[in-house]
Amino acid sequence: MQKINNYIATHKTRFINELIQLLKIPSISADTAFSKDVIETAKIVQESLKDAGCDNTEICETKGYPVVYGEKIIDPKLPTVLVYGHYDVQPPDPMELWTSPPFEPVIKKTDLHPEGAIFARGACDDKGQMYMHVKALEFMVKTDQLPCNVKFMIEGEEEVGSDSLGEFLEANKEKFSNDIILISDTGIMANDVPSITTGLRGLSYVEVEVTGPNRDLHSGIYGGAVPNPINVLNKMIASLHDDNNHITIPGFYDKVEEVSDEERAEMAKAPFHLEEYKKALDINDVQGEKGYSTSERYSIRPTLDVNGIWGGYTGEGAKTVIASKAYAKISMRLVPDQDPDEITELFTKHFEAIAPKSVKVKVTPHHGGLPYVTNMDSIGYKAAAKAYEITFGKTPVPERTGGSIPIVALFEQVLKSKTILMGFGLDSDAIHSPNEHFGVWNYLKGIETIPYFYKYFTEMNS
């Protein structure tokens, strides 16, 4: 790609500052208190697409937060790449664990990012990775090297399950028609070990409420005689895993695709160092389903995790109370061919079934997503692999990862097109956690790599 490195060298400071401006806005889609900021972010993204060279941009209303659209059609006969990303971010809490405010981006050096990383909520997931595509387009347009058509779909509800997108897509199939979908919302194994995500787990997410007595009670006067909803909830949740960490919900594993020994052997070749993994998380031991390796546990196997729990007195000091209610947020990661709606139903039935007569339980589904697997023989995958080879000097490793991007399965259903996941973040970038960051090197490497995908994908299609 002519002049890509010069172009990045010339504009790198501006590229970084533009991203920093975007990161300053708290576009937290999970919390309605921030809805103004989410909307404002959408407008800024639209502007950036115009500036980068889109001929036509639009803020498309949905039932929820809007989708930002942009396109540059140079020739209808040429293939069209649809870039998907999201401008919303996760809530930043627990705030007290951030070393710098989540929406006041700063660049700090880390062991893995000697050239510095941008610390801010959304730096990696997904504002930073989404913006690489905007800047890659800028380069291709300004230097007359855009080889095909491009469309952008940047949404604002990914962190809350893209609830409005299905209906929106159905109503706009033509507008978003494409030959391949490109998403950067995943990672690479290391800066010297490029990888491409070929599998994603699905998701079922529920909130449960257990009600005991109709009011909080004095634990001395009632303790031992009445159902304590917190103790009951603990028993119920504990019973969802057996001693081998298998999930006990009847039918939960029925549709799980058993990965062949050959494929498991192939995956086992990917570099993974258990001791480093444990050291990085400061844990003395890993924990997971018996019979599977750590990398299998977070990739080809389904899970059940409590993401939040609360009930009773959680303030300072001691209060001898028996709470009336206890709550938990529980998510299940799914693998092919599990269906999120089916799993949510199985969970609900089971959870209600195991509740003792002494309490009332309520299960509220939050959102779900289908699992997804990419075909490595596809032109899309090959073009991406070749792009990484050029810019990293190494063939990327195919990797199945645990994260969910529900939209990927939705695209296949509605738009009938495949998705390539070209991520540039690292597991250690702390997405969804305090001190999320994105390496400056990774940010620029993404901008450098993406145009090659356009080049090879167009060539392989002709």
Add this chain to the structure above:
Amino acid sequence: MQKINNYIATHKTRFINELIQLLKIPSISADTAFSKDVIETAKIVQESLKDAGCDNTEICETKGYPVVYGEKIIDPKLPTVLVYGHYDVQPPDPMELWTSPPFEPVIKKTDLHPEGAIFARGACDDKGQMYMHVKALEFMVKTDQLPCNVKFMIEGEEEVGSDSLGEFLEANKEKFSNDIILISDTGIMANDVPSITTGLRGLSYVEVEVTGPNRDLHSGIYGGAVPNPINVLNKMIASLHDDNNHITIPGFYDKVEEVSDEERAEMAKAPFHLEEYKKALDINDVQGEKGYSTSERYSIRPTLDVNGIWGGYTGEGAKTVIASKAYAKISMRLVPDQDPDEITELFTKHFEAIAPKSVKVKVTPHHGGLPYVTNMDSIGYKAAAKAYEITFGKTPVPERTGGSIPIVALFEQVLKSKTILMGFGLDSDAIHSPNEHFGVWNYLKGIETIPYFYKYFTEMNS
């Protein structure tokens, strides 16, 4: 007792208004944000003791909140009654469940309180019941009917375990020397079923912290492979009870005094209606230790209850996170002859022992209290029983209750004197809960009954 009913009839409005003023101050000892209010309350209590006729009052400093002292010594040769109470209150949360603000007292009628009840935090526990003694003294002094000496000890740390009181008592044994201690911080079975509490459970209260990974993690990328501290905490807490709701901590029951079948049969005669009990709490079933009745479960048996639990994302919407830490507040109600320090140690050892290698656990003791049983053959008990007989027209039922008043055991150790628990509240008064209240009838009935105790106790002593 001459003119007691006339006196109450004449002054009842003032008695109620004075209590309402006291209830307006949020003297929450568990939350340092309210320390000024706690101190202010102490001063108001001191003033009220002066006004009631104490010759000498004092605000005694302790390592924590002060103790309010007051005395009326009419003749050193006469017996001395020490009145104990507390001016601090429980935190009011969950605020949203209060039908009127916790520190804006209002009088509302209820089914059980047709003459109205004062709704406010502390109305019953213990400002209302403590203030009955102040007004009873006022009556006896103003009408020249105080038959013996009286001392008051009103403390400000009862709701957080009276931590400073032990040391304070040791240093002031002489000042608080007495022949009998009188406390109104318990209840009666019903307004037409007077009862005297003869047994109190002790308390061991701990806070636990379970740490998994060193930071919050994305549940998709790590889920299934790393220890989730919330799931682990749930398993650990669930394991603390077996299927019969026996507590599994080794040695927990070693010192539990087995109550004789005779005594159990005697207790079983006390009126108790399971269906009404369940209906009042809106539960379909009670829950507790196998082999014991509901009233035994909350009186003669020890318990383990989670009073609060928290961890992970508890805000609006969904966040797919694996928390780094999970927390719980756990209290154990103890019976003779369990020792709180021993039980806390047994809990700590066991909790650390059952923690999987993959997590770190920390146990922090909050406070404890020894269990207590009163001798029904004592002069104190007989004087109290006679007082109830006069004002209620019925012999009071001896009752063992679940609540803890750690100070009672401490008094016996340090001051070598016995305590009589003359309570006038009802279980339904929602102490420690939203909408705590205290019946106006009960408040006035207490003021009416207390002077008779002084009368009979003095007579029986002479």
